[in-house]
Amino acid sequence: MAPEMNDGETHPGRRPAPPAAADAAAETEPAAAPAPQPGPGADAGAEVPGVDAGVEALPVPEADADADAGTPAAPGAEGPDEADGPDEADGPDEADGPDEADGPDEADGEDPDAKTPSLPGSHAGPGTTPAPDAPGVDPRVAAVRRVGAAGRRWRAVQLGACAALLAVAMTAGAVAVGALRDGGGRAVATSAAVSPGLLAGGNLDAGVTSLQAHLRTQPRDFGSWATLGLAYVEQARTQGDPSRYPQARKAFDTSLALRADNDQALAGLAALAAARHDFRGALADADRALEQNPYNERALCSRVDALVELGRYDEASEAAGTADARRPGIPVFTRYAYVHELRGDVTTARRVLTQALDAATGPGDIAYVATQLGQLAWNQGDYPTALAHYARALAVDDGYLPALEGRARAQAASGRREEAVKGLEAVVARYPLPGPLVALGELYEARGAAGDAARARDQYALVDAWTALARANGVDVDLDTALAAADHGDRAAALRAARAEWARRRTVHTADALAWALHVNGHDTEALGYARQATATGYRNAGFLYHLGMIERATGHTADARAHLTAALELNPGFSPLGARTARSALTALTAPPTQTAPRTAEGGR
Numbered sequence: 001m002a003p004e005m006n007d008g009e010t011h012p013g014r015r016p017a018p019p020a021a022a023d024a025a026a027e028t029e030p031a032a033a034p035a036p037q038p039g040p041g042a043d044a045g046a047e048v049p050g051v052d053a054g055v056e057a058l059p060v061p062e063a064d065a066d067a068d069a070g071t072p073a074a075p076g077a078e079g080p081d082e083a084d085g086p087d088e089a090d091g092p093d094e095a096d097g098p099d100e101a102d103g104p105d106e107a108d109g110e111d112p113d114a115k116t117p118s119l120p121g122s123h124a125g126p127g128t129t130p131a132p133d134a135p136g137v138d139p140r141v142a143a144v145r146r147v148g149a150a151g152r153r154w155r156a157v158q159l160g161a162c163a164a165l166l167a168v169a170m171t172a173g174a175v176a177v178g179a180l181r182d183g184g185g186r187a188v189a190t191s192a193a194v195s196p197g198l199l200a201g202g203n204l205d206a207g208v209t210s211l212q213a214h215l216r217t218q219p220r221d222f223g224s225w226a227t228l229g230l231a232y233v234e235q236a237r238t239q240g241d242p243s244r245y246p247q248a249r250k251a252f253d254t255s256l257a258l259r260a261d262n263d264q265a266l267a268g269l270a271a272l273a274a275a276r277h278d279f280r281g282a283l284a285d286a287d288r289a290l291e292q293n294p295y296n297e298r299a300l301c302s303r304v305d306a307l308v309e310l311g312r313y314d315e316a317s318e319a320a321g322t323a324d325a326r327r328p329g330i331p332v333f334t335r336y337a338y339v340h341e342l343r344g345d346v347t348t349a350r351r352v353l354t355q356a357l358d359a360a361t362g363p364g365d366i367a368y369v370a371t372q373l374g375q376l377a378w379n380q381g382d383y384p385t386a387l388a389h390y391a392r393a394l395a396v397d398d399g400y401l402p403a404l405e406g407r408a409r410a411q412a413a414s415g416r417r418e419e420a421v422k423g424l425e426a427v428v429a430r431y432p433l434p435g436p437l438v439a440l441g442e443l444y445e446a447r448g449a450a451g452d453a454a455r456a457r458d459q460y461a462l463v464d465a466w467t468a469l470a471r472a473n474g475v476d477v478d479l480d481t482a483l484a485a486a487d488h489g490d491r492a493a494a495l496r497a498a499r500a501e502w503a504r505r506r507t508v509h510t511a512d513a514l515a516w517a518l519h520v521n522g523h524d525t526e527a528l529g530y531a532r533q534a535t536a537t538g539y540r541n542a543g544f545l546y547h548l549g550m551i552e553r554a555t556g557h558t559a560d561a562r563a564h565l566t567a568a569l570e571l572n573p574g575f576s577p578l579g580a581r582t583a584r585s586a587l588t589a590l591t592a593p594p595t596q597t598a599p600r601t602a603e604g605g606r
Contacts, residue, residue: 225255226264263293270302277476344538413574446577542572
C-alpha cells in the first residue's frame with residue numbers, strides 16, 4: 001500500500017491547495033491597511049515581444065473535428081493553433097493538450113521552463129506536447145493522456161453555459177474598471193472583474209476559454225495574464241496533466257514583461273513552483289510578491305505551503321498567523337487548520353475548518369472546505385461524518401474530484417467496496433492522478449475477483465506514466481516515486497527517490513517515505529529513526545503508525561510494534577485496503593501466545 005502519496009494532489013492526510021481562482025489577479029486590500037501601490041509598469045508605447053503581434057495573428061478558429069470521435073484528439077497536433085497567443089478555439093482543451101499559443105510568442109526565444117522537448121509528430125517549439133501516438137512518444141505518457149482526456153469529455157456541455165457567464169462577468173467588470181482598450185498601448189488590468197468562483201471547480205475550463213478570448217482583444221492586460229497562468233496551474237493539478245505548467249510559466253512571464261513589479265504574477269510564480277514541488281523556489285517567489293504587496297493573499301498562502309513542505313513547521317505556524325492577521329479568509333483558514341493538524345491538534349483544525357465552512361458562500365469554497373472536513377474526519381476513522389461532509393461538497397459541485405475520491409475511500413473503509421471501486425473508476429477515468437490510481441489498484445488487489453490482479457497492475461502502470469509526464473514538465477516527483485514504487489514497483493528505485501527527496505526537504509511525509517523505502521529494502525535499523533521522526537510532531541496518521549509498527553516488529557521492538565499497530569487500527573481501521581489487512585495479520589502474530597512445549601517425561605519423551 002502507499003498511503004500519503006504527496007503528489008500535490010488529493011489523498012488522505014495531505015491537504016491540497018484550494019482551487020486557483022482569480023484572487024491573485026484581483027487583490028482587494030483592506031481599507032485599514034492598504035497595500036503599497038505598484039510602481040510604474042511598462043512604458044506607454046513599449047512593445048512586449050510575443051504579446052500584441054502574437055495575439056492578433058491568430059487564425060480564425062475552426063470547429064473541433066474530433067468532437068464526436070471516440071478517440072480523443074492528439075495533444076499538440078492541431079496545426080495552426082499552436083503558434084502564437086491565447087487559443088480561443090480549443091476551449092477547455094479537454095482533448096487537445098496544452099496550447100502553445102497561450103504564452104508569449106514562441107518565436108521570441110525558448111522558454112527555459114518548458115521541459116518537454118520537441119518530438120516527431122508535434123509542432124516545433126519548447127513545451128509542445130506531442131500527439132499520443134506520434135513516433136518517439138513514451139506509450140505510458142500517451143496512455144495517461146488518453147485516459148484523462150476521454151474521461152473529461154463528458155463535461156464539455158456543462159462548461160458551455162459557464163463560459164457565457166464568465167464572459168458576462170468580465171464584460172460587466174470592464175465597464176466598472178474602465179474601457180478594455182486604453183488607446184495608448186499601456187499595460188492595463190481588468191481581471192479584477194473576473195469572479196473567483198467562475199475559475200474554480202467545474203467552471204475552470206470555461207474560465208480559461210474566456211480569459212483566452214479576452215486576451216485576444218486586450219493582450220496588454222497583465223492581470224489577466226497572471227490569472228490565466230493560475231488557471232493553467234489549477235488545470236494541471238486537477239486534471240492530471242503537468243504539461244500545462246510550461247504554459248503557466250509563459251503566461252506569468254508575459255504578465256511580468258508588461259508590469260515587472262506586479263505582485264499577482266509573482267504570487268502566481270510561487271504557486272507554480274509549489275505545484276512543481278520546488279518549495280524553495282516557491283518560498284523565494286512568495287517573498288518577492290510580498291515585498292510588492294504584503295497583503296497578497298495567494299503569496300501569503302504560498303509562503304505557508306512552502307514552509308510546511310520544507311518541514312519548517314514552526315515558521316509555517318508563524319506565517320499562518322501573519323496571513324490570518326493580514327488577510328483572514330477561507331484560503332488562510334484552511335492552511336491554519338492544516339498547520340495545527342500536523343502538530344496533532346485535531347480539535348483546533350476541526351474548529352477552524354467548521355468556521356470556514358460556515359463563512360463559505362460560493363460553490364467552490366463550500367466544496368473545498370467541506371472536503372477538507374471530510375478528509376480530517378476520515379483520518380480519524382469517523383467515516384459517517386466524512387461521508388456527510390463529502391455529500392455536502394458534491395451537492396454544490398457533483399464533479400469535484402477530491403470529494404469524489406474521498407467519498408470512495410470512506411466507502412471502502414465502511415465495507416462498501418463495490419461502491420468504492422465504481423467511484424474510483426469514475427475518478428481515474430477523468431483524472432488519472434497517482435493518489436486515486438494507487439487507491440483503486442489496492443482495492444482491486446483486496447477484492448481479488450477474476451481479472452483484478454491485471455486491473456491493479458494497469459493502475460500502477462498509469463502511475464508510472466503520470467510520473468514520466470510530470471518529470472518531463474519540471475515536476476519533482478521523487479516522493480511520488482518512492483511511495484508508489486516501495487509497494488508496487490521497483491524497490492531500489494523507491495529508495496533512491498526517497499533519499500533524494502529527503503536531501504531536498506525534511507517533512508514528516510518525506511521521513512515516512514524514506515523509512516518505508518528503507519524497510520522494504522531490508523534496512524530496518526536505519527529505517528527506524530526516520531519512522532520515529534515521521535510521528536514526532538504528533539500528527540495523527542494511521543499510515544505513519546502502521547509503517548512505524550512494522551519497522552519496530554522487524555527490529556525486534558515487539559512491545560512498541562504491538563502498541564503502534566494497535567494505534568493505527570484504532571485511529572483509522574480502513575486507512576488502506578492492503579495496509580490494514582497486513583497490520584491485522586502482524587498484530588495477530590505479535591499477540592499470539594507462544595507455542596507451549598510439553599514437559600519431558602522421566603524417560604525423555606514428551
